[in-house]
Amino acid sequence: MTATTAPTKPGRVASSLPRTIRDILVIVKRNLLRNVRLPQLIIFSTIQPIMFLLLFTYVFGGAIGGTLPDAAAGEYINWLIPGLLVQTAAFGAGQTAFGLTEDLAKGVIDRFRSLPMARSAVLAGRTISDLIRNGFVIGLMLVAGFVIGFRYQTSFAGLIGALALAMIFSFSFSWIMATIGLLVKNPEAVQAATFLPVFPLVFASSVFVPTQTMPGWLRAFADNQPVTVTVDALRGLILGEGALLPGSTVLGQVFLSLFYSGLILAIFVPLGIRMYRRSVN
């Protein structure tokens, strides 16, 4: 080697678990700083679900209120809040796809991929920072719900459990969205692409209305898909077993929701990381 060769290398090959965790934290911090320094991001993504909350409560509440199970205590908002928490979790997860495509378009992903960092850190960091962000939005929505009359019918512990379940669901959904983002790559196109799975899952579900009035074929889908299962689990935890379909138990729905979230993660974590490694802008 000649005298002009660069000095000794500080960079080490990333593979150990502590190094992976450290890389993830660096990325989480980076992504969260964006939300802190561009507060309009949070403001607008909070306004939307709160708008949904007000619109649905006051527009549909009167019409739907009478058909609700007794567990809702006659208030549509009690029925609606668990649904909207899950809807917000699903919509908020779409930000994962958007953030990734932005990083791809700006060449930031190229930079990350050329660094000796853990290969899983960019996606894990992105989904974790989005989880924290969505947790914040969900929290604000819950406060808004309380202000306009929402009351949990079980216990505070039930409410906390429901929030935890919504967060787990949001995290797993973020990994679907990460995969979509890496597939679509274009920040303009990706928003429409994320609606593709989100809209049918959110509207053909028990988020806004009980599924009993849907046609049989739709109901078969609506009753068993992950959004409904998670919403029902939340309703069970917040309103009690009376809010559930006959024959279902709170614990059963909770386990089923966890199963779905776990299944989504088992498929989309490896798939997303694999696509990240190959992503070519």
Next chain:
Amino acid sequence: MTTPIVRVEGITKTFGDTVKALDDVTLEFAPGIIYGLLGPNGAGKTTLIRVLTTLLRPDSGRAVVAGVDVLADPKTARTKIGLAGQFAAVDDYLTGRENVEMVGRLYGLSNAESTKRANEVLERIGLEEAADRQVKTYSGGMQRRLDLAASLVGRPEVLFLDEPTTGIDPRSRIDVWELITDLVDGGTTVLLTTQYLDEADQLADRIAVIDEGRLISEGTSDDLKDTLGGSVVELSVPEDRQGETIDALRAIAGSEPLVHAMTGEITIPAVHGARTLTEVVRTLDAASIIPNDIALHKPSLDDVFLTLTGHPAETDPDEEPPSNGKRGRRRRSKQ
């Protein structure tokens, strides 16, 4: 010769079924130099950079960077390289310092070490004043320099710069040139791509010309120009003195002067460079022939490119090179 720091052997990459982005490219170069990849848009320059920086797997071939086989051991290769892509890959809501420190941490530096390194590179790149401002307040040229700073924080042995001056203003362009030159003086090896001939001419110690995925020529800027046979003296004289002039020039050149059929412009090889020009002027003066026009013309890389590829270098009319004075300014002095 020292061991080459970058060695590319028979790299081929096809996109889809037909588009050959790289076609059996082989090249190598020694450490401590600026190596320029010159070619028009879509020539395959970026694809080669992506292969060398572990972002893209080629269909076949081998690439070694700083002693590490990029394809067999990309993890280790990433500890040896720095990459600054075609666009500044910096976060505009972070400060300049935060951007650089983040990359340092992702390189595996400790927090204290990456803070220290960030200070060093920000100072080196001339951004210490602006370091604690959010990048969204930076000019395009400053963002490019910050991007360079980020690629330097891990002390890469080889720095890859993909079109480092595309889309920035002429003043910043010269800043970036100076910066790159300084880096190499400090021991870093640089591989850069450019579609600007003057940039390759100005910066690169060696130049590889790439067109449609193939390496069509390789050598120093002067080597490339020599493929056209060196400098020439071009002149035109009043029509009635043409025959006389040609006779006089034949004696100086020792060969038959070329006469352009349409313009009547006469060309002879400048065997002794500027001395040939002086000789021509003296001879014309002695014969009282007053030329309309006379010049010593060194073949430009434009000419080289045209000769090698059969088409001019700038294929995209929208993308004029940012002008910064005359092309063919003096090259930086080399040690």
